[in-house]
Amino acid sequence: MTNAEAPAPPAAPPTAHRWPPVLAVALATFTVVSSEMMPVGLLTPMSHSLGVTDGVTGLSLTITGLIAAALSPFAPLLVGARDRRTVLVAFMLLLGLADAVTALAPDFAVLAVGRVLLGAAMGIVWGLATSVGPRLADGPRLALTMTLIFSGVSIASVLGVPLGTYLAALLDWRAAFWALALLGAASAAVLAATLPALPVHERGRLGGLAGALRHRGVAAGIAITAFVVLGHFAGYTYIRPVLEADAGLSSGVIAACLLVYGLAGVAGNFTLGPLSGRRPKTAVALALAGVALAAALLAYTGGVVTVLLVLVVWGASYGGVSVSTQAWVRTADPARIEASAAVWAGVFNAGIALGSFAGGLVVDRAGNRAVLLTAAGLAAVGLLIALLSRPDDRRP
Template sequence: MTSPETLADAETPATPPATHRWSPVLAVALATFTVVSSEMMPVGLLTPMSHSLGVSDGISGLSLTITGLIAAVLSPFTPVLLGLRDRRTTLVAFMLLLGLADALTALAPNFAVLALGRVLLGAAMGIVWGLAASLGPRLADGPRTALTMTLIFSGVSIASVLGVPLGTYLAALLDWRAAFWALALLGVVSAAVLATTLPALPVHERGRLSGLAGALRHRGIAVGIAITAFVVLGHFTGYTYVRPVLETDAGLSSGVIAACLLGYGLAGVAGNFTLGPLSGGRPRTAVLLALSGVTLAIALLPYATGGLVTVLLALIVWGASYGGVSVSTQNWVRTADPARIEASAAVWAGVFNASIALGSFAGGLVVDHAGNHAVLLTATALTAAGLLLAALSRPGDSRPGDHRPG
């Protein structure tokens, strides 16, 4: 019998008609692409934004921190906040909010208004992330769940490869505000696509805070979330500051660095589509492969800066491995207890976003006080801790009392 703490997770999959089987999945992938592109766009536009708003680059950089922290706070409470609201209606509404947030950012006459836009974006991102991570099993049957999850998370990888560079290019042709107007339009388009392709996604049990606590009391879920925290912390501790490493230690020019990072991004897309399907049936294997590659690449990068080929190889391994992190860790959490999909996915999304913000912040402290090699060493230690935890655990690990009601 399903306990109250399972929230709304034990819903019957809402599989659309066969002729439209993949359209709702691709619609959710478009939503994740739009969300991540909106979140990360300031990375490519930091300098023109700073000049236009009359603030320092450091102040402009807070636009990323604001969004990440708001999303991190909201994501875990998504099932509780939404109650019995249909998940299709919710996704459409919050994608429209995302469009409004990007429009407000584009119109911002000063940093205060821009910060308000980024707060709204964080709210939209937190809810969309909190729901998207749990939708795979509701949009496809068992054999197709792994591919469904892979496609949903492909939006994250593709945003890194295409979304931010295209926005940066548009900003160079027009101005930085044009990039956010384009994202605002994409948010509205994404909402329309979701509204026309998603099946109804009703919920019959109200989410409770006890359900979130129940998910965390399950050892397999808790371990999967801890693994996620370690690898995302480590990744963003190092990757946020990879450009100074390539400039200072490897002596690469801006154009060559851009080409290397493009190679990293393309490898990330490949990693998502390679490790994603594997993680559907063998999540532990996929997580071990992903974390092994990330740890190895970060550890070797300081010693690979003597030549372009070795730098590129390290970045490709890093990209391909990290590209599979989102889908493989989420599949670990999902496999640990399928009865708590929405609750565990919401907590996972919150931890993921919090780890992005904390990793970037921690990396900044380390690089300022100890230098480039120290920041990569710190990143290696964090991802290695996640790898060790994964090696010593399994998604199905549980203990007596894991399944008791709150």
Template sequence: MPTPPFRWSPVLAVALSTFSVVTAEMMPVGLLTPIADALDIAPGLAGMSLTITGIMAAVVAALTPVILGRLDRRTALIAFLILLAVANVLSAVATMFAVFALARVLIGISMGIVWASSGGLGARLADAAHIARAMTAIFSGVSIGMVLGLPLGTLIANLAGWRTAFWALAALGAFAAIFARIAMPALPTTKRTGLDGLFSPWRDRGVRTGYIITALVVIGHFGAYTFIRPVLETNPETTPTLIVIALAVFGLTGIAGNFAIGAVAGKSPRTALLWALAGIAIGTALIPLAATHTWFALLVLAFWGAAYGGIGVALQAWIRVANPAMVESSSSMWSGVFNGSIAIGSLAGGLIFDLAGGTPLMLLAALIVAIGWVITLASRPVRERVSA
């Protein structure tokens, strides 16, 4: 049976799906104060909504092959985008933290399924000649969600209230579901993954190494990036407007890095990772020094952002090359590792920041990422093969 010609619309549907879940996950970052005021809770408790989502996404992502079984992957994507829309509606109408927390649980479930599924869908929607570009496009949804989704949601909240921002997210989720239904072909799955096979990717040396690198870079990055604002504010000339500009610079260069490093990852995942990890380690190490000069800080953030923007596509390329036969299960577990590491990095970063301050935190984060760079340098993504 001839391979159908490659089309961009299904890939863009998956990219819109990742954009939708990432924007929904990150939205409380820009709305913590009004949410806390409206629900009559402390800002710290409101911030726990991110932890709730991250933990749920990590657990569900790892279990995605078992949860979905033989369910058509297009049907699954549509169903959990609808759940995402419902969860955002629940967020918009919540008057108690318990209801808001329930909504964040549902968003975590949706995010876990959608993100875990997207890693394996690229290989099914693109032929060999287009798979690298398809994966880069899919993971651009993550980068664009961080740089555009969060600021746009915050702008809507400033103009019409934080609840309106969640209503807009609900509409986005519904639109993404409709677009997926129209643009994507049916993606039936005949193989069922049981609990006994859930951890099989860990037995593959190349895949396992990819997970270890993922944990190190994500823990290091989010341990540092979560507290980038107070580090920048050590400079008395830093204003709220400059903070917005700094984060926008980070995000915009992240989008560029996603495509630039993604192009390299299609040919050599190891080379792409070495460049990305080096950039993140250098950026985190330099930012305490750079914070004393606005122009220097923006330059370092641009460098750091470009490096981090390519991490997702480079790591996914490593996992895929390590063992193409288990791309769905390995991608699902990778998503779980990624989201779990976000929670660990943010939590550990907070503890270290409170105890020692921003500079030690940034240097420790750089060291953690550097360890990942050394492991990458000493490794290859190709799995071990046993001779007959």
């Protein structure tokens, strides 16, 4: 046995009754991503209410991402041999508490506390949730299971943030976070009611993480993930000023374009998800090629129709990034699924935080076109790694 944790096998082969827990985990990922990204849609009213600049309020995303990135790789180690069902329920409750603290925040300092708590909850939930799927389904059902779990990510972009923004417009930005707090508690209750017991035989160990990274297939998958997430968030974070200043689109048209982008992301998740279960390298290559191509084209694109077409390609491609890169890592080392999934989640969250930060530096120094070309270049590096490697490469 390796130093990695050894999950207890399911009590019975996956059957139809296993779909409720899969949907419960999907609800959890939807809630996590909606909570993380909600400040994007509420930046201006939050800043005015808290008496700080938009740039300071934007740090709430960076804080959350960095905390989650730091904790995710060590989630199996930190929670030890505790039943994963219990851990997921507890940290979804913590997520609800974090959103409640944010809703109550009288100033940015208290809001930062709430976002730190959110980052801690995200780090543990993401560090474990991606390894739960293989324990709920196997064989032909596994690809659909992981597609459903990751659908929460893309659906949060299409529904979660826009609904929160709409609620804030009707009531107040704090109402959006109160709604997320309630959703966090509801998600915890659904997980408690539907997930089976998920015990582990051994405590997670640092050796398990090191062993996963020594696997060439896992290391390649982690590098691919790092480059594409860095590239995507370097460019997409600043998509609104690009469409306003360079494409000359109005705010209403931009909102429609981003909705189309989000719907394309959901379609991409459900298209590349099943493919990733059969051919993860092909799915990853298609996803990264689409992101790189779309970012490069958008740097030279004008006109509503052309912009929409490019955003459809970008959305559909990035919608498949999470499920395909995670499938690559899972396929590479099935014996250490929880350890490799935890590292993958940490790198993904770090890519979000660092990509947005790097994109801001490029925009300030070189402009909108440069940041899109930077995004395309980073995604292209990830694509090159994918083309030159394979998930099942076990060479030392």
